[in-house]
Amino acid sequence: MKKEESRNFIKKIESLVKPQDVTAISFLSGFSKSLPNKTQHKFMLSGKKKVPYMGFIVDPYSLFLAFKITNTSVAQEMLPEGYEIVEVSFFKNGAKFPMAIASVFTARTSGFIGMRAEFYVIARNKETGLLSWIICDYETNTNSYDPKNGFCGYTCDPAVFTTSPFGELLVDIKNSSNNKEFIASVDLEKGNSRELDESLWIEGNLIVDYGGEIKSEFSEPFSLIFDTEMVKEAVNIPLEHILIKKNSYLNDIIDPKKPLNAVIFPYSQHFVIKQDLQKYAIKNEKDLDFQINSFLSATGFKPMSGDDIKKPIFGMFLIFYLILIGVIIFLVILLLL
Template sequence: MKACVFEGDEPDYYYGIGNLNTRGSTFWGVRLESYLIARDTETGLISWIFFDILSNTIIAIPSEGITGPNSRNAMFTTNAKGDIYLNIKDDRSDRELVLKGNLQNGKLRRPEQPLWVMGNTSIGHVKNISVRGDDPFAVIFDPAEVGSAMDLPAGDFVISRNTLVPDFAEQQPAIVACFPYTQHYIADSPGCRTYVRNTEDLIGHYNRLAQMRDIKTFSTKGIRRLFFAGLVVSPLISLALLILLIIKW
């Protein structure tokens, strides 16, 4: 569907690429997230649809569960001159994005609120990385987190290599937006969904979470326990089979 990135802009069809340094309860690292924009047929909300994820830290993908990093070569940083550098490559293919830009000519504007507020409460996945019955998930946050963003001149950014999805979209950016501050989100755990009706409902969810003193976050401890249990159980099973074979022989 057509959408606006900033208020007052002409709607258009966009293939979005989000680049971020992120830290969660179980991971931290560089992520490149590719999105399409669609409308949820159940709720009617504008939705971000994950098209692809590259990262040097763990990733949650419905079709694969919690998976390891797929991009050991992942760098996203800035310098004191306002330059931005991004270089990220898929370990398993030649898919890669390399760009350089600058923040100095950016102007603060108000992002399109239905997209940036409610769209973040209805996040789904394209079919090839989802599973049957895959529900969208929500991130809960203070809407002020997306109250303003820098509108950066697209001409100040040069993509020297873009092999993410050849021939799917224009190779150079049409719009560049930057949130020049740390954003804080509480995401649904994999397999869970928080239904958010509107902005007021989102604020209500956020306030309730902010007042909680004992929140159990998603943890990889269970996965590690299963992994080490598997290391122990597998040799025991092999030993038992060997004993059975010897006895039978």
């Protein structure tokens, strides 16, 4: 993507993230937790048809740590059906190994704004032959949705992801409900730019799915639409300049304190998700370019709004209210007979 086209792509994605609507969605999504998961899933499917695009912006200094999977049989069980563990490279021409990845970042999206820590197993999709990032666990300090838990979020406190005046990246995350923690620090001044493996970073983002702690029958893979230039290279952090004090995630399949590779992205990364996209519609860079051009030329589509959640929630409460009134009237009639 050329510079001017990239600027237009970025601006259009930024226009999809409106704090006023995100605040409303964050507040109202809490009411949706009371709905059965099947109802929540149908509600999400309905919303995807009405709102074709969701903006997803990862702010600067996102951190990615690659770990070698030491127990591939357990890792395989964590995958949804149709995937298999494979050896992959983190960097271009780098060593290949079965890989799990921990990532921590702050994001601004059409549906939430906040910190996320995500833990992936890298696998190959058997149907397409493409690499895929399988989200197996995550923490967040804001609202969220996943196929297993439905509307959820606010899982960790503290939820520290920040830089210091000493050139450090500081991460301190704890989920008190399950005693999981991830505490690390990175020296940001010691890294150098290095090219990334295209199969992992480009192809792998064309199919993202759910497994592990959030594997579900409602899980559906989705594709990220993005400028490939932003994942061509990143800042490689030498391992001696990373300190992981605690890591309770994926420790059944990795040595949790010994990553083999680490990078940060010192710039924002802009993604868009086409919510009504057919499964496996993007299989290569040609398909990706087509979706980018379709997004850039699209006009008049409905953006995500707080009203998208407000109306069905208010409708649900109205139905409950009418049922309650009906029950009260019925009981009063019984007492009077």
